[in-house]
Amino acid sequence: MSGACRCASRSFRTRMTVVRNSSVLAAVLVNRVLVSLVNLVLVNLVDLLLMRMLLLLLLLLDFSLLLIGVQGSYTCRAIVQTY
DSSP states (O other): OOHHHHHHHHHHHHHHHHHHHHHHHHHHHHHHHHHHHHHHHHHHHHHHHHHHHHHHHHHHHHHHHHHHHHHHHHHHHHHHHHO
């Protein structure tokens, strides 16, 4: 192999390595962006579901306390009316 061919071959290998490295870098960047978006969506979805469950639990607790209060007031009225 002559010196010019060897230099051209080395230059071609260097360019191919740069192209390969930039492809890997692009794939890694796309992967990170996709993972970040999926994490963001999942965290927001879980947060939303947890907040809804908490609000539903508080609503049920409030309703049950209201029912207990109504029953208690009827019991008090019944006791008062009997005396």
